Amino acid sequence: MTETTTQEAVLLTEQRGRVLVLTLNRPRAKNAISLELAQELARSFEELDARDNLSCAVIFGAGGTFCAGMDLKGFARGEIPIIPGRGFAGLVENPPRKPLIAAVEGYALGGGFEIALAADLIVAADSATFGLPEVKRGLTAAAGGLLRLHQRIPYNKAMELVLTGRMLPAAEANGYGLLADLVPAGETFDAAIRLAETIAKNAPLATAASKQVIRESNDWPLAEKFKQQHEIVQPIRTSNDAKEGAAAFTEKREPVWTNS
The missing domain is CATH 1.10.12 (Lyase 2-enoyl-coa Hydratase; Chain  A, domain 2)
Known part of the structure; x- marks a missing residue:
């Protein structure tokens, strides 16, 4: 695995024992998914599944925000962050075979929420906010939100969130059973790593x-x-x-x- 160390890199990768840590590194763009970032994520998920010395992964966002969805500036240039065979962000249509944990601080909106839903477990800060606001923009949550949300929380609540496009505070999401853990702001990454390391001890x-x-x-x-x-x-x-x-x-x- 190639270590990504420069601040200019859109994705930072680190191996901690048997855990692969993936940090979305576009903080000035609220970690919105660009085509380049989607490509890097797809490569990292393929490597996760291919390497015997990796058991699971954590995905996190730099700068206090998980992910604000698709990079609209890139989209305006004709760049669509969809990877053939893997979908949006190199993930949503074909998640890795091995467990993936989303560690959410700040906002996980639109495609960012759909990335979290494609993960197997979500650990979130008590100040985090989720949302699928696509209907407010004349769009649909077609990167897995419409397919997954009602499987993770009660049907009627999922329908209400999708049709209104309102924000979902982490405490409310936890009440619906969406989260594996709810922790104080600033502690999400460490909590997700602890969970990943517990999983990685198993076969x-x-x-x-x-x-x-x-x-x-x-x-x-x-x-x-x-x-x-x-x-x-x-x-x-x-x-x-x-x-x-x-x-x-x-x-x-x-x-x-x-x-x-």
Whole structure:
């Protein structure tokens, strides 16, 4: 993985143990997603899934804002931050196979909220604000907001938020069960890292397979649910990591995962 260190870089990357940290680094533009940033994100998510020494990722926004959505100045120049096969921000149509945590400070609006919804877990500051205001601009939340929000919060509340375009304070979002954790402002990044490190201690194959079943099973026919789950989890049961997990438990030591 190439370390991005300059302030001019639109995406900063850092590896902390088995956790990949992705920081949107366009603070003067409220971390709006440009085509360049979408391309960098797509490459990073592909690397996350490809590397055996990475188990999960955290996505964060520099400068006190998570993401204000699409870069409208770039859009006016004809740049559309959609990556073929992955969608807006290189993410929303094809999230990574491994767990992804969104750490939200400030605003997550429009496409920024849709990025958070594409993540598996959201950790937010108590001062954070979410929103899908597209209808106020004659648009629709077509980067996953219309498809995901009603699966994460009650249907009627999702419908109200989408049709009115109003802002959703983090405390209210937490009340609907949208958040994995609600923390004081300024503590979101550290809280997300702690959660990611807890996940990363577990067997990578098992966490990825568990995510896949939870993500996909809503669309499975009732009579096929256990059969389709079996096809995903059976290779995990017979893996070397499953044997290692049992051995480590018996020997009262930390497991050493090999992703095999």
